[in-house]
Amino acid sequence: MSRQLSGRNLSIQHGAEVRLTYPDFSWPAGTHLALTGPSGTGKTSLLNAVAGLLRPSTGQLCYGEHDLTALSEAGRDAFRRREVGYVFQDFHLMPGLSAQENVELGLRVAGVRNAGALAQTALRRLDLAGRLQSKPWQLSTGERQRVAIARAVAHRPGLLLVDEPTAHLDRERAAGAMSLLREVATELGATLVVVTHDEAVALSLPEHFRIRGAS
Ligand SMILES: Nc1ncnc2c1ncn2[C@@H]1O[C@H](COP(=O)(O)OP(=O)(O)OP(=O)(O)O)[C@@H](O)[C@H]1O
Numbered sequence: 001m002s003r004q005l006s007g008r009n010l011s012i013q014h015g016a017e018v019r020l021t022y023p024d025f026s027w028p029a030g031t032h033l034a035l036t037g038p039s040g041t042g043k044t045s046l047l048n049a050v051a052g053l054l055r056p057s058t059g060q061l062c063y064g065e066h067d068l069t070a071l072s073e074a075g076r077d078a079f080r081r082r083e084v085g086y087v088f089q090d091f092h093l094m095p096g097l098s099a100q101e102n103v104e105l106g107l108r109v110a111g112v113r114n115a116g117a118l119a120q121t122a123l124r125r126l127d128l129a130g131r132l133q134s135k136p137w138q139l140s141t142g143e144r145q146r147v148a149i150a151r152a153v154a155h156r157p158g159l160l161l162v163d164e165p166t167a168h169l170d171r172e173r174a175a176g177a178m179s180l181l182r183e184v185a186t187e188l189g190a191t192l193v194v195v196t197h198d199e200a201v202a203l204s205l206p207e208h209f210r211i212r213g214a215s
Pocket residue numbers: 014015018020037038039040041042043044045046
């Protein structure tokens with residue numbers, strides 16, 4: 001099955017005021033891509049549409065044989081649980097839960113069996129074997145990000161979507177985070193889409209998609 005991600009004639013409407021339009025694209029499975037463009041042009045909105053969190057107002061957004069624009073909200077939820085790993089800019093970890101519990105929770109919501117074992121495997125892969133029981137506030141920013149990455153990849157998604165991964169990191173750690181994301185995406189054979197304002201991050205990725213804003 002081809003898991004190409006493609007968009008045609010896409011636009012996203014937020015209320016009456018904001019209409020975001022996008023150039024057409026077609027990204028083969030396994031593409032590692034930087035999504036760039038000026039602030040407010042709709043990078044995060046596109047990431048959210050690819051994640052099935054919102055439905056574009058016009059056009060077609062396809063992943064393999066799924067047309068995301070034709071799915072109901074329940075259909076998009078099921079698609080997201082199965083195919084999407086999303087690393088949010090602020091990580092969105094549950095503060096009262098340990099690293100292990102944070103990763104397990106996502107798996108349980110997705111109805112995955114052996115959530116405990118899969119969570120541990122993902123956390124160990126992200127070099128967090130010694131931090132399984134730590135709460136987010138007991139972790140460094142880089143460790144919190146690695147927990148968020150572990151949570152995003154534990155169910156082995158085909159799409160790894162990452163919003164501003166280096167916003168909270170210094171230059172050295174930013175480079176390390178990008179290498180790690182690319183390694184993990186390669187291991188999964190996943191398509192990696194990274195929203196970034198950081199030119200060094202964009203240049204570290206082989207493919208680029210720039211949104212220019214109002215047409
Ligand atoms: N849920 C929403 N409701 C209403 N307007 C929204 C919503 N989400 C985004 N917008 C508006 O859509 C436009 C694009 O926002 P978006 O976050 O997608 O852009 P961006 O390119 O990622 O921006 P930035 O680089 O500043 O993070 C902005 O004008 C924003 O205010």
